[in-house]
Amino acid sequence: MKPPLFDYVTPESVEEAVAARAAEEDSVLLAGGQSLLATLNFRIANPALLIDISRIAALKGIDVGAGEIIIRAMVRQREVELSDAVHGANPLLREVLQKVAHTVVRNRGTIAGSIAHADAAAELPAMLLATEGVVDVQGPGGTRVIEASDLFKFHLTTSLAGDEMITAVRIPNLAPNTGWSFKEFARRRGDYALAGICALVTLDDNGRCTKARLSACGIASTAVRLESAEAELAGSTLDENTIARAAKAARDCVTAADDSQASTAYRRHLVDTLTQRTVAVARDRALERRAA
Amino acid sequence: MTRSIRKVLAKESSDPRREISLSVNGEAVTRSVSTRLLLADFLRHELGLTGTHVGCEHGVCGCCTVSIDGATARSCLTLAVQADGAEIRTIEGVAPAPDILHPVQQAFHECHALQCGFCTPGFIMSVVSYFEENENPDLGEDAIRDALSGNLCRCTGYQNIVKAVRRAHELMSGEA
Ligand SMILES: Cc1cc2nc3c(=O)[nH]c(=O)nc-3n(C[C@H](O)[C@H](O)[C@H](O)COP(=O)(O)OP(=O)(O)OC[C@H]3O[C@@H](n4cnc5c(N)ncnc54)[C@H](O)[C@@H]3O)c2cc1C
Ligand code: FES
Numbered sequence A: 001m002k003p004p005l006f007d008y009v010t011p012e013s014v015e016e017a018v019a020a021r022a023a024e025e026d027s028v029l030l031a032g033g034q035s036l037l038a039t040l041n042f043r044i045a046n047p048a049l050l051i052d053i054s055r056i057a058a059l060k061g062i063d064v065g066a067g068e069i070i071i072r073a074m075v076r077q078r079e080v081e082l083s084d085a086v087h088g089a090n091p092l093l094r095e096v097l098q099k100v101a102h103t104v105v106r107n108r109g110t111i112a113g114s115i116a117h118a119d120a121a122a123e124l125p126a127m128l129l130a131t132e133g134v135v136d137v138q139g140p141g142g143t144r145v146i147e148a149s150d151l152f153k154f155h156l157t158t159s160l161a162g163d164e165m166i167t168a169v170r171i172p173n174l175a176p177n178t179g180w181s182f183k184e185f186a187r188r189r190g191d192y193a194l195a196g197i198c199a200l201v202t203l204d205d206n207g208r209c210t211k212a213r214l215s216a217c218g219i220a221s222t223a224v225r226l227e228s229a230e231a232e233l234a235g236s237t238l239d240e241n242t243i244a245r246a247a248k249a250a251r252d253c254v255t256a257a258d259d260s261q262a263s264t265a266y267r268r269h270l271v272d273t274l275t276q277r278t279v280a281v282a283r284d285r286a287l288e289r290r291a292a
Numbered sequence B: 001m002t003r004s005i006r007k008v009l010a011k012e013s014s015d016p017r018r019e020i021s022l023s024v025n026g027e028a029v030t031r032s033v034s035t036r037l038l039l040a041d042f043l044r045h046e047l048g049l050t051g052t053h054v055g056c057e058h059g060v061c062g063c064c065t066v067s068i069d070g071a072t073a074r075s076c077l078t079l080a081v082q083a084d085g086a087e088i089r090t091i092e093g094v095a096p097a098p099d100i101l102h103p104v105q106q107a108f109h110e111c112h113a114l115q116c117g118f119c120t121p122g123f124i125m126s127v128v129s130y131f132e133e134n135e136n137p138d139l140g141e142d143a144i145r146d147a148l149s150g151n152l153c154r155c156t157g158y159q160n161i162v163k164a165v166r167r168a169h170e171l172m173s174g175e176a
C-alpha cells in the first residue's frame, strides 16, 4: 500500500526537532525509515507530521573514546559495522550488526532508531543490555540519560516520554580480559531471530569468571538480561557443567507464547543451545585476550 | 452496464507538497512531489524509470533496490522527499551505453540467472554494489548468499544467480 497523508519537516537542530515534536502531539520522528516506512505503507501508523531528523548535523558521527563508544542518533548501522575504530573498542558490535537485517537495510537504518523502535526480537536492544550501555535523551525539559536496564518496557515500547528523542547511544568499550559472542537462530538470513543470545564474560588471572553479562532477544516481550544464568557463571571457571547449568537457567527466561514462528518449547531449546555456544566462545576469546 | 467507480478523477490532491532537487543517473531533476510519495513511485511514475520494480512495499523483496549516495537502499522504504539533494542510481544507470551490458548484467544473461526477470533489477543493483564496495570480494558461497540475502527470487532457485556473481567477477577481472 501507499503511506497515508502527512506533513513533513526537516529540522536542522535537535532543539528544533524537539520543539516540532512538542507542538504536534500526532507526530513521529523519522530516522532511517527502515521500520517506520513499512508501518506507514501498511497504514499501521497514521501520523499528522513526520519529523525527519536526518538533516541534523549534530546527530552525525561516532566518537571512540578511552572508555566508551558514542554513536550519535543519525549514524547508520552499516557505518558502525564497518568502523575499525568501533571494532577495536568493542568487537561485539560488528558481530551483532552482521545479524541485523541485510546490508541494504543497514545502509539506511540507524542504531538509535532500532533501539527506539524496541522490537522484542531486535538484536541491538539485547546488545545494549549486555554491554550495560545508555542512551542520551533530549526533551523540552532538557537532557537525561537512560540506562539500558530502564529503557525497554514492552514490545515496541520504551521509557522515553512522547516528546523526548534519543540523541546518542553510548556503549562501553570491551573491558580487559573479557570475551564476547553473539549468536542467533533465524529461519532466513537477515530475518528477525527466533532467539538470539549475547554473552560477555570477564576472567581473572586464574581463569575464574568475575563478571558475566547475558542477554537475549526474541524470547520475551522485550530484550532481556538473563540474570539467573549470569549468577550460575559468576565465580566458576566456565567449565562445561557450569555452562550447561547456566543454559538451563537461561531456558527458563523464555516467556514468549507459542506463535506462528516457533513454540515456546522450541524457543527454550534454542536458548539452551545458543547460551552454551555463546558462553563457550566468549570464554575462549577471553582466554585468548588474556594470553595476548 | 459497467459503472464507473469514480466519474471524475481528481486533478489535484490536497497532499502537502515539497520541491525536491536530486540527481538521477547523473541527470539533475527538480520536481514538486507529494510528501508521501515513495522514492520507488517517484522514479517510476514521475520519471518513467520503470526498471525499478515494486514487489512488497515493505522492504522484504528487494525488487525496488536503488543506490542512494553510493549505498544500496530500498526505494519503497524511502520517501522521495528524503532523497532531496541525493545522488540516485537506478538500474537504468548501470549499463555503460544503451547497447552494452554491465558485466553483472552480462553475467546474469550468460548464466541464465533470471527467468521472469521481476527480481532482476534489484539483484543487479545489489551485486554491482557488492563489487563496488569490495576490492577483493569474497566469492565463497556463504559470502555471496549473504550479499544476495536482501533480494528474493521466486523463479530461479538462486543457484544460477550465485554462479552469475562469480562469472561477473571473471568478466570484470578480464578472465573472460
Ligand atoms: C527487510 C527488513 C529486515 C529487518 N530485519 C531486522 C532484523 O533482523 N533485526 C532488527 O533488529 N531489525 C530489523 N529490521 C529493522 C531495521 O533494523 C530498522 O532499521 C530499525 O529497526 C529502525 O531504524 P531506523 O533508523 O530505520 O528507524 P525509523 O524506521 O526511522 O524509526 C523507527 C522508530 O524509532 C523512532 N525513532 C527513530 N529515531 C529516533 C530517535 N533518535 N529518538 C527517538 N525515537 C526515534 C521513530 O519515530 C520510529 O517510531 C529489518 C527491516 C527490514 C526492512
Ligand atoms: S518493494 Fe521494496 S523491498 Fe519489496
Ligand code: FES
Pocket (backbone or CB within 6 Å): B113, B114, B115, B116, B117, B118, B119, B120, B152, B153, B154, B155, B156
Ligand atoms: S526471475 Fe522471476 S522472481 Fe526472480
